[in-house]
Amino acid sequence: MDPNAAAPDISGRADLDVVLRRFYAAAFADPRIGPFFTEIAGTDLEVHLPRITDFWERALFRSADYRRDAFAPHEALRSAREMTAEDFGRWVQLWSATIDGLHRGPNAERAKAQGERIALSLHKRLSGAGASMESADGLGFVPLAALRLRSTTG
Numbered sequence: 001m002d003p004n005a006a007a008p009d010i011s012g013r014a015d016l017d018v019v020l021r022r023f024y025a026a027a028f029a030d031p032r033i034g035p036f037f038t039e040i041a042g043t044d045l046e047v048h049l050p051r052i053t054d055f056w057e058r059a060l061f062r063s064a065d066y067r068r069d070a071f072a073p074h075e076a077l078r079s080a081r082e083m084t085a086e087d088f089g090r091w092v093q094l095w096s097a098t099i100d101g102l103h104r105g106p107n108a109e110r111a112k113a114q115g116e117r118i119a120l121s122l123h124k125r126l127s128g129a130g131a132s133m134e135s136a137d138g139l140g141f142v143p144l145a146a147l148r149l150r151s152t153t154g
Helices: 013-029 034-040 045-061 071-080 085-102 106-127
Strands: none
Touching: 013 034, 013 045, 013 085, 045 106, 085 106
C-alpha cells in the first residue's frame, strides 16, 4: 500500500477476508500466540476462515449469519494451555496492526475496538470473574492507545 495514499475503510466481506488472512499469517508466525493456532488447535485456515469471516461480518455489519459459540473453542484451548493477559494483549496488537496496515475509517476503528473488547471478555471468562489483565510482572494487557506499532517492511 502506498503510504501517501488514503487507506480505504473496511467495506465488506472481501475486505475482511484480506484482513483475516494477513492477521492469521502474522498470528501463526508469532512466537507467543502462534502455538495456540498451529500446535494446540491445529488450525486449518481454509476451514476456519469462512467461519471467522462470518463472525466479523456479523460483528461489524450485522450481515452474516453467525450462530456458533465463539467461547467454546477458546475454552478448549485453555484446557490445553493457559491463555494469559500477555497472550490476549499480543492478539490485540497483531489484530490492530493488521487493520492499521490496510484500512482507515469508522469500520476499521470499530473492528479494532471490538477486537479489544472480545479479548478482554474472553480473558475474564476463561480466567474467572475477578481476573486481572495484569501479569505477575505488571506488563500484562497493554492498551492499544499506549502503543506505537511500526511496520517491519518499511
